[in-house]
Amino acid sequence: MNRRSLTARGVACLTAGILLAVAANVAAARPLLYVGVLLIALPLLAALTVFAPRRSGDVTRVISTDLLAVGEVSRVSMRVDLRAVGRPNGTWRDTLPRAVRGDAQGDYPGDTATLRYDVEGVRRGISTLGPLVLRTVDGFGLAQREQAFGDTRTITVVPQVLPLPPLPTKVGAAGGTAQTRSSRLGQGADNLIPRPYMSGDSRRRIHWRATAHRGDLMVRQEEEEASPDAVVVLDRAAARWARPGDEPDPAFEAAVSLCASAALRFVQDGYSVDVVDSAGGLLGALRGHEDDRDGLMVALATVLPRGEGRDLRTVIGGNPPGPLVFITGRIDAADAERLSTAGAAAPMLLAAAPAADALGMAAAHGWNTAEIDPGGDLADAWSDALPMAKTAHG
Structure with a gap:
């Protein structure tokens, strides 16, 4: 060391x-x-x-939360089986990535021990916990030794999900009232029979939990392809955001959090949801199954600004959705004028850095608009962009 x-x-x-x-x-x-x-x-x-003493050991970590959200606290438990002559006199510390923070250190209790500490998610991403470092000192405190033990453990920090108010009126894919999907929402992943992925299967049918368990790509056998009721688009075009640096861009982090929150809000309201980026890449398809949420959150854990966006009508395709949420960063009046609602019944535009006249131009073209304040309450921006009841019917 x-x-x-x-x-x-x-x-x-x-x-x-x-x-x-x-x-x-x-x-x-x-x-x-x-x-x-x-x-x-x-x-x-x-x-x-x-x-002089030779030491080796195994470390097994268990994290109480599979996916740790930004701002959420999780408990890490480590079982340490140390093979050494005599009881080591010293302290331990677990190596923490920048994605989390916590007090991961203390006095080492013995040869075999269970060590516990709490971590808080502070930054999206997939990182590693560990290795465990044991610092031993002699009885007089003259010499010290630091030695790393055990393997690392992956920890995934996902965006924070905030409670958002629902739309005033449900709207369907063709502009009418949406049909509730409570029966589908009641199905859990355990009620499905996954099968191996075959060429031509849609990514919307991927069974994430079965894939993680078996190590091979699995899909839901009985999932039916259907046009989505709601679409959430995260504009990740590089021109809309600050250049990626050592520290996260607060505006982009707020946009990602709002994207996840909007998608899960629609699921709670009975919609099936497609979450895509501005280039048309599918980030997640929520069809009421438990593992759908996990798949979306893992995808959003690592999403970064990159590339260029496409015309929104191309991204949405030929079937206009009911609710459409478009989340973007820097946008001016010319961008807003070219931004089509793609025939959506309830289009919502939320921008983190709009020019002075951008939102007014977008509103003139049928969008319900609001500005995202990275340091403010995202629920307020969402509420400002909610369509009125008459718009939802129109």
Whole structure:
């Protein structure tokens, strides 16, 4: 490890011993030489006692939450089976990625131990916890040893999902009242019989839990292809957002969070939902199954601004949805004028950095608009963009 072998006390002891040995030779004082040799030998012997024992171990981590949301707290439990001679005297710390924060350290209790700590999600992404680092010191505190044990564990931090109010009136794919899908929403993943993926199967039918369990791509056998009732579009075109850097862009993070929140709001209201990016790539298809949500959240955990957008009518296809949510960043009046509602019955446009006249131009072309404040309440922006009841019927 990067930490030096001797502690500050050990370095001071060694330095004092060397100075006394030099002074003894200059002053011809044999007692000083004895003391100097003793002070030199002590940290060397301490280092020997710390580094001589051979240690190995296994670390098993269990995280209480499979997918950790930004702002959510989860408990990490580690079982450590340490193989060593004698009980190590020292402290432990788990290596945390930038995606989470927590107090992952403490005194090491013994050869076999269960260590626990809490982590909070602070940044979207797929990262790794670990390795576990054990720091041992000798009884006099002169020498120290840091050693890493065990494998790492993947942790996925997904965007925060906020409660949003529903649309005033349900609207269907053709502009009429949506049919509730409560019967489909009641089906869990356990009620489905997945089968292996075959060439030509739609990504909308992927059974995420079965895929993760078996290691091969699996699809739902009885899932029926149908045009979606609602569409959420995340405009990830690079020109709309700040350049990716070491720190996340607050505007883009707010957009991703609003995208996830809008999609799950529609599912709660009985819609089936397609979540796509502005280039037409499918990020998630929510059809009321438990693993649909997991698939979408994992996709949104790693999404970044890139590429260019396409015409929204091309992205949506030939079947206009009922509710349509388009979430974007920088947009001016010319962009808004070219932005088609694609025939949606309830089009909503939410922009993180609109020009002064952009939202007015979009409203003139049929959009219900609102500005996203990255530091504000996203539910307020959503409420401002909700279509009125008369618009939902129109």
